[in-house]
Amino acid sequence: MSMCPLDVAFRAERPHVVIIGGGFGGLATARALKDEPVRITLIDRRNHHLFQPLLYQVATATLPPGHIAAPIRGLLKEQDNVTVVLGEVTGILDEESTVNVALPEGKNLRVGYDYLVVATGAEHSYFGRDEFAQHAPGMKTLADALSIRQKILQAFEQAEAEGPLAKEGLLTFVLVGAGPTGVEIAGALAMLTRKTLKSSFRNIDPGSARIILVDMAPRILGSFEEELSEKARKHLEGLGVEVRLGQGIEQIDENGVMLGGERIASKNVIWTAGVAASPVGKWLKAETDRAGRVRIQGDLTVAGHRNIFVLGDTASLDQNGRPLPGVAQVAMQQGNYAGRLIGRRVAGQKDLPPFRYFDKGNMAVVAGRFAVVQSGKMKLSGLSGWLPWAAIHIAYLPLSNLRLSVLMQWVWTHVAGIRSSLLISQKSHDCKQNQGAVRLKKSA
Numbered sequence: 001m002s003m004c005p006l007d008v009a010f011r012a013e014r015p016h017v018v019i020i021g022g023g024f025g026g027l028a029t030a031r032a033l034k035d036e037p038v039r040i041t042l043i044d045r046r047n048h049h050l051f052q053p054l055l056y057q058v059a060t061a062t063l064p065p066g067h068i069a070a071p072i073r074g075l076l077k078e079q080d081n082v083t084v085v086l087g088e089v090t091g092i093l094d095e096e097s098t099v100n101v102a103l104p105e106g107k108n109l110r111v112g113y114d115y116l117v118v119a120t121g122a123e124h125s126y127f128g129r130d131e132f133a134q135h136a137p138g139m140k141t142l143a144d145a146l147s148i149r150q151k152i153l154q155a156f157e158q159a160e161a162e163g164p165l166a167k168e169g170l171l172t173f174v175l176v177g178a179g180p181t182g183v184e185i186a187g188a189l190a191m192l193t194r195k196t197l198k199s200s201f202r203n204i205d206p207g208s209a210r211i212i213l214v215d216m217a218p219r220i221l222g223s224f225e226e227e228l229s230e231k232a233r234k235h236l237e238g239l240g241v242e243v244r245l246g247q248g249i250e251q252i253d254e255n256g257v258m259l260g261g262e263r264i265a266s267k268n269v270i271w272t273a274g275v276a277a278s279p280v281g282k283w284l285k286a287e288t289d290r291a292g293r294v295r296i297q298g299d300l301t302v303a304g305h306r307n308i309f310v311l312g313d314t315a316s317l318d319q320n321g322r323p324l325p326g327v328a329q330v331a332m333q334q335g336n337y338a339g340r341l342i343g344r345r346v347a348g349q350k351d352l353p354p355f356r357y358f359d360k361g362n363m364a365v366v367a368g369r370f371a372v373v374q375s376g377k378m379k380l381s382g383l384s385g386w387l388p389w390a391a392i393h394i395a396y397l398p399l400s401n402l403r404l405s406v407l408m409q410w411v412w413t414h415v416a417g418i419r420s421s422l423l424i425s426q427k428s429h430d431c432k433q434n435q436g437a438v439r440l441k442k443s444a
């Protein structure tokens with residue numbers, strides 16, 4: 001293993017803060033340390049910060065991938081106390097205060113720290129049924145969203161080419177999980193199939209595609225008040241989405257799912273149901289909750305480690321007797337807090353009071369310009385929900401050029417009904433396998 005050459009200098013000069021993860025939590029930590037006398041190394045296995053709340057719009061062909069992601073190096077280029085390293089952290093040696101990093105070229109690096117901030121987010125969880133993963137992809141990264149987009153668009157192309165010979169379930173889409181992501185994909189798929197693709201095909205009616213939203217829970221959008229869940233459900237059903245609640249998926253294979261004892265043929269199953277924390281708990285040998293999230297203290301550190309902070313989706317902290325939700329606001333507020341607290345500890349000042357999450361509210365798009373918003377006692381639905389949803393999502397995009405691009409694309413989509421991302425960029429596996437198997441009739 002090679003030693004990080006920069007690290008030696010960092011430790012000699014100023015306290016070295018190592019941040020793992022350039023998502024919402026890690027980026028907020030780095031920014032909160034902007035004016036502090038520390039040297040920061042931010043390590044991420046991707047070169048970009050991803051705005052996950054709009055990932056579903058990439059998967060359903062509304063936005064191109066470059067509109068919702070930005071290079072971490074570029075976002076921090078004005079902050080000269082930060083060095084960005086592209087690499088995957090594979091372990092933490094807390095007794096030596098170092099992290100192991102696997103670099104893209106296959107080399108390893110050991111980076112020493114005085115303060116460590118772990119903000120590595122979450123992964124998919126299939127609730128112990130990992131075999132579902134190959135037939136029901138989840139969506140956490142740009143690559144995931146692009147492969148889902150590819151699969152959706154390819155299904156229509158295949159159905160158009162094969163006509164009545166098309167496989168059963170080719171145009172049936174099953175969304176497992178009726179939280180915000182499942183609802184948003186179901187609604188966006190309904191708009192895509194019922195409106196955008198309406199006149200583009202000759203042998204099939206894209207509007208006849210079956211969209212099924214499934215959840216074990218008794219209602220969709222369980223984190224919202226019942227009245228808003230109900231409005232969202234009615235809106236989806238009005239667009240032809242089948243909502244199947246109180247039933248679990250028993251089986252998933254390449255041809256479909258078993259749901260409540262019923263077989264549903266589907267070539268397109270998308271998993272949005274569960275999340276599991278990254279392996280930080282194992283690295284730190286720390287106490288975790290049932291989802292594998294590291295239990296942290298009020299100052300966001302791990303018990304027994306005053307200099308190790310864990311935050312965002314990979315941490316578990318109770319407030320008012322309930323665990324904080326895995327949302328971007330929690331990660332950002334915790335990142336800001338951790339950065340400020342490290343600044344105070346470095347300066348030998350008194351600690352901040354324990355972290356308190358300020359809940360600004362909950363919002364989700366159901367379809368088109370229909371969103372639900374809940375903030376304190378305020379409840380909005382429809383266009384009056386979509387306008388604040390759109391304003392807030394644009395405001396939180398990490399760069400001003402992305403804000404402008406997304407705004408223009410939404411105007412284009414909502415006013416003219418045009419989507420700019422209906423591109424299939426790779427040859428599909430199915431398509432290659434079936435080459436030559438279908439003969440189109442010469443005349444109708």
Ligand SMILES: Cc1cc2nc3c(=O)[nH]c(=O)nc-3n(C[C@H](O)[C@H](O)[C@H](O)COP(=O)(O)OP(=O)(O)OC[C@H]3O[C@@H](n4cnc5c(N)ncnc54)[C@H](O)[C@@H]3O)c2cc1C
Pocket residue numbers: 020021022023024025026043044045046048049050052053054055056087088089090119120121122139140180181278311312313314326327328329331363
């Ligand atoms: C599809 C989807 C939709 C969502 N919609 C919303 C929404 O509408 N509103 C909302 O508030 N929240 C939403 N969320 C949740 C929100 O995105 C997360 O709560 C938030 O991203 C958590 O921030 P984080 O910093 O903990 O992790 P992330 O933002 O996920 O960042 C983690 C970072 O760590 C890096 N990383 C992970 N492991 C390693 C490693 N071993 N080495 C190096 N780097 C590593 C990753 O590459 C990533 O950049 C959504 C999430 C998803 C997946």
